[in-house]
Amino acid sequence: MILELTNWSIALVPVLVMLMMFIWLDVFKLMTTWETLGLLAIGGVTAAIAYPVSGIFLDQLPLGYSNYSRFAAPWVEEAIKGLAIVGLFYFNRIGFKLDAVISGFAIGAGFSVVENIVYLTRFPDLAPTTWMVRGLGTAVMHGTSVAVLAATAHEFAERENRGTVADFNFSLLWFIPGYLGAVAIHTAFNQFPENPIYPLIATLAVAPFLIMGMFRFGAIEAQHWLSHEREVHRLALEAWQSGGFPADGSGQKIAALVARSDSKTGENIREYCEQLTFLAWTAEDALHDQLDDISKVEVEAGAAFDRLEALRHAIGKASFAALKPLLPFSRNDYWEISELEERLKAKKVKPR
Secondary structure, eight states, X not given: OHHHHHHHHHHHHHHHHHHHHHHHHOTTOOOOHHHHHHHHHHHHHHHHHHHHHHHHHHHHSTTHHHHIIIIIHHHHHHHHHHHHHHHHHXXXXXXXXXXXXXHHHHHHHHHHHHHHHHHHHHOTTSOHHHHHIIIIIIHHHHHHHHHHHHHHHHHHHHHHHHSBGGGOOOOGGGGHHHHHHHHHHHHHHTTOXXXXXXXXXXXXXXXXXXXXXXXXXXXXXXXXXXXXXXXXXXXXXXXXXXXXXOSSHHHHHHHHHHHHSOHHHHHHHXXXXXXXXXXXXXXXXXXXXXXXXXXXXHHHHHHHHHHHHHHHHHHOHHHHHHHGGGOOOBHHHHHHHHHHHHHHHHHTOOOO
16 A cells, blocks of 8 residues: 555656646746646646547557657657647637746646556556656656747747737647657657666756746746836826827727717727726736735726726627727737736735
């Protein structure tokens, strides 16, 4: 019983501890407990899909288990894990590169946990050294490969994500370089079936530093972007609050739409833009400075979310459909606003 418990602990716990460490080191505190559990669950689902798929390929390809593990399995498993990352990007659930790294590692960790549970159940008599290799080596490799895929995809998707939503074009090409990188990591790890201690040592020597390097680069990048964007939104908010329109192309197009609308609808359109700009600026301010003493801002933001919903209905479907493509906000802006909304819900701040 003690040996069995030890095996399970060695196989499952290390990668989860590493994930918690990365979340703790995140200066933006992006990941909530429920989001983390959700990503782990998604990773577990990818493992549940990969297991029978690999079985089919193993039966159909004349490679044998060893060659399949070394040369085919990385392509299959990284593709299935990669689909989860594609989904997160498609539904705008990843904002900063830090977010991408943590999300990728969490999905890989979930994959490894379920995969190791399957092996623990099927081969309970294997030696503790096997589970040490799987828990400290294979599991960390799975997390690292998906983190690399996600971070690389973020780099290629960045320009589109920071452009206006109206001009956004989703592309699967963003994910190919990261997918190839993930396959390379996985393939290299699987090349020593007779001496698994070598990839274990290499993984422990390289993976934490690789993840921390992506963390540092992502943190610097995010701080720079937030500084720029909150200044842009501050100036736009001042323009709205002064009764004018921002001087950019979007502001002029919205001004023309207001001029074509009746006075009440035009007033609602202006206020909608003002409230949305306020929320974007507030979200960036909170993320940039990680403010704790912002109860007044939280209440104001909560009220702005309620007002935004009321204004959307007041504007009407036709006018709102005309307004939406004119708004200057990017997918990153909307992601930041959604992060602010989630923080408000987590803190249970009720608008007054």
